[in-house]
Amino acid sequence: MEALMSSYELNRFLFDLKMNPAALKGAVADLEGAMSPYGLGDEEKKALREGDPRRLRQLGAHGMLALYILRLHSEFQSNIYWQQK
């Protein structure tokens, strides 16, 4: 239960990248500003900056939400993956 609760904010940030277009737009423009309202730890912020989904999963992100950090990655921003849920 501890692990689940402690990664809630990290999962919430990733869920918002998936489901909330304004949150995505904000994060693309200013990741630091977008992260600040969430209760994220230093390790979580570092992993989000680095954009490594597998590291995010290790920190407690659900694997299928961790993927959404790649929406901020220039190589994947227009990927067809985001055109479905």
Added chain:
Amino acid sequence: MALVAAVAASHAPNILLEPGEEWEEFMRLHYRMAPGAASSKPSLEAQQKLRREAEKAFGVLRSHLEAAKPDVLIVVANDQFVNFFFNNIPTFFITLADEVEGQFTRHRFHYRNHKELGRAILEAGLKKGIDFAFGERVELQHTQVVPLHFLLPEPKIPILPVYVNTWVDPLPTPERCYVVGKLIREVADGEKERIAILATGGLSHFPGSPRIGEIDAEFDHQLLEILREGKGRTLADYSLEQLQQAGDSEFLNWMVVLGAVGDAKAQATYYMPDQVATGWGFAHWTL
């Protein structure tokens, strides 16, 4: 009338992606999570063959469904962080919306929702100790629309999305899902309309887990054999861990349909592992 048809089908997104460019683009993202899977990625010809075989299986299921002339299609699937998040995860959920819609790449979907049937199942459950969550607004996602694209491309009849939590621990047991299916059958058999049911998902795959890219085809073949033998009831005795170990958590959706069909034998099953993520499985039952 009664339950008149039952089908089950995978909902893997790559079933509906065009072989070639679309598939490759989508999979580039997948390979970031599962670098190992990239080494076994199918050639364009293999992708096209998979698509043809899936279309053929869907064609059989669709003919079977249409021959049964259903008035409504119950769609048992799992949410994957579209409607539900960690703030509120229902184990079983009934949709009471007027309409439901969703999108998959260029494909758009819009159906009437049979909320009266939803309400009947909800109330029957409350009387029998199965307390479904319910709500009036959901967004359809690939877990529903990939099979619906092939099985109900025109919204000629309403659907009823029913959600099972196969996604966020703790999950319901196979037995509990089977009992939910039995309840749906009881309700369906008491209704005037002709009711069909579709389970989606599976078969073996490990989405988002460190084992992503593995497929336990042997276990999947065993499951499908049990369905053909009409012994779905025995799967209710499987532990959740047995399913999870094989990457078959979404088979919990199929367990609901097994509860609904009881001891009926699956008339036919089809299976094609996609080499990179998922064992695509299909089945239909004559009732």
